[in-house]
Amino acid sequence: MDVKLHDIGEGMHEAEILHYFVKKGERVKHDAPLVEIQTDKMTAELTAPSDGIVDEIHFELGEVVEVGTTILTLMTEQKESPAEEKPTMPSWKVNKPVQQVTAEALPVNRAMASPHTRRIAREQEVDIEKITGSGPAGRVLDEDIYSFLDRQKESVLGLEEAVPEQQPLSKGKEQPAVKTIPFKGRRKQIARKMTQSLYTAPHVTHFDEVDMTDLLNLKSQLKQGTARQDGRTISVTAFFIKALQLCLKEFPIFNSKLDEEKEEIQLEPFYHIGLATGTEEGLIVPVIKHVEQKSMTEIHREMKELTKRAVENKLSSHEIRGGTFTISNVGPMGSTGATPILNYPEAGLMAFHKTKKMPVVIEDEIVIRQMMNLTLTFDHRVADGSPAVAFTNRFIHYIEHPHLMLVELI
Structure with a gap:
């Protein structure tokens, strides 16, 4: 057998x-x-x-x-x-x-x-x-x-303490050996997938910035309001995911996959958002399924659980399958910009970068606001620059006016 x-x-x-x-x-x-x-x-x-x-x-x-x-x-x-x-x-x-x-x-x-x-x-x-x-x-x-x-x-x-300390080698007597890292396992598989993505889909990355001030204030208010009950909170990333789902509903071309053999672009009827997660063994993308059916609290809870399981290498095959769009939140690590590679065969990926206080001109006055850079990478075979800019602008509008998301959820 x-x-x-x-x-x-x-x-x-x-x-x-x-x-x-x-x-x-x-x-x-x-x-x-x-x-x-x-x-x-x-x-x-x-x-x-x-x-x-x-x-x-x-x-x-x-x-x-x-x-x-x-x-x-x-x-x-x-x-x-x-x-x-x-x-x-x-x-x-x-x-x-x-x-x-x-x-x-x-x-x-x-x-x-x-x-x-x-x-x-x-x-x-x-x-x-x-x-x-x-x-x-x-x-x-x-x-x-x-x-x-x-x-x-x-x-x-005890044995180690009894061994006399070795004297360092004199210069010129022996060169240190070159250290190597095995190029196999997940690292090798990631390399192959990234190469496939980069050489299959023509990548374009659109850069923009978003004012995070009102969203951060809302997040703080929600945390204070629930602290007396059960200490619940909603992360900023959960707001990003919900805003993206609403934008993908309006711009379905970015929630699609190109089937070249059938010569058709498949517009996905659901919204499965992948979370690019760094682990000791390399990048992995767990997926939150049916974001359109989940509340902010549910998105936050599932995101935290999937990220934890990813780091512990305990994800099941079901939890890493079926993504339609991917996000990458690298801001907490200090990133100010990047040109990410698509999670092929998905058509779009949005990355969120560092948020910092900056002087901004609003109605001819200089004020301090919390500003964040973001990037949208997309497959140029299925979408052009104009809808990419419109898609990003719509996302920015939701983040800068977070109450609109709440209206959409009613």
């Missing part, structure tokens, strides 16, 4: 082999983990489709395989009735005798842990089977790995 790489996410074409949980000749049970893979967006495990014995492992760790490719092969056991004539032996059984599996080879009491926790253990060169889990039913957690490492450090602390 072939165990193939199947599509576990929209647009997935290939994945990297990260880790095998089994060895050739090992007996496995139905639904037991076989191999861990890394796509451009997530880490996942492939499990055994039935009981059997691992016959062949076709790829080495670090290799990239395409969807539909057989990763490993299982020999499945077939029960026969004594009255029935034995069928002809399959070729793989004729050519390859069933391997003898000793009790030591069986995966007895395999430690329970998530793919993320197993990856931490491998990176730290820790045998996860030796760790006692503190989670439900003895599940090994990330904290258990780090506690184990701390205990190891403490056990060798």
Whole structure:
């Protein structure tokens, strides 16, 4: 029985082999983990489709395989009735005798842990089977790995103190070695996707600025008004997302995807907003589905939860699929402008940059206002500069007059 790489996410074409949980000749049970893979967006495990014995492992760790490719092969056991004539032996059984599996080879009491926790253990060169889990039913957690490492450090602390400090090398005797970073996994997948986007869709980026003063005042008022109740607050990004959804409804061309084979532009009937999120392993884009059906509070809550799960590498395939438009809020990091690459095949991406107090002329008077730069990147095959400017102006109007959003929600 072939165990193939199947599509576990929209647009997935290939994945990297990260880790095998089994060895050739090992007996496995139905639904037991076989191999861990890394796509451009997530880490996942492939499990055994039935009981059997691992016959062949076709790829080495670090290799990239395409969807539909057989990763490993299982020999499945077939029960026969004594009255029935034995069928002809399959070729793989004729050519390859069933391997003898000793009790030591069986995966007895395999430690329970998530793919993320197993990856931490491998990176730290820790045998996860030796760790006692503190989670439900003895599940090994990330904290258990780090506690184990701390205990190891403490056990060798005395030895380290006894070793005399080494003198630095004299100049000219030996040059420091060049450090390298593996170009694989999510980083490599991101590179491929960005290259595909940049060389497929002609990018145009429109720059503008927006007065954030009234929106920040409204946010502050809402926070003060709810603090006495349950401490709820609504982030500025939640307002951005709702304003964008309203603008996309008015300018549906930016909520579309171009199908070149069918020669048609598909205008999406719903609004799924992706959140560009930076993690230690690279950029990932969780998606808030059906923004048009959600309140500000719901958007805020779901945004926080998705961002947290993204950083912890716990997103499911459903949570990263189906985006129709993407936002990137890089302002908190100090950005003043950028030309982002589209989250292909989406047609638009808006980035929000640093907000700072600036002198602004209003009705011939100089006043201090909270100003923010923003950029709209769009696919020039489906939209032109004029609708891009109009779309951005409409977004600015909602942000500078936030009460209009509230009227739209009634």
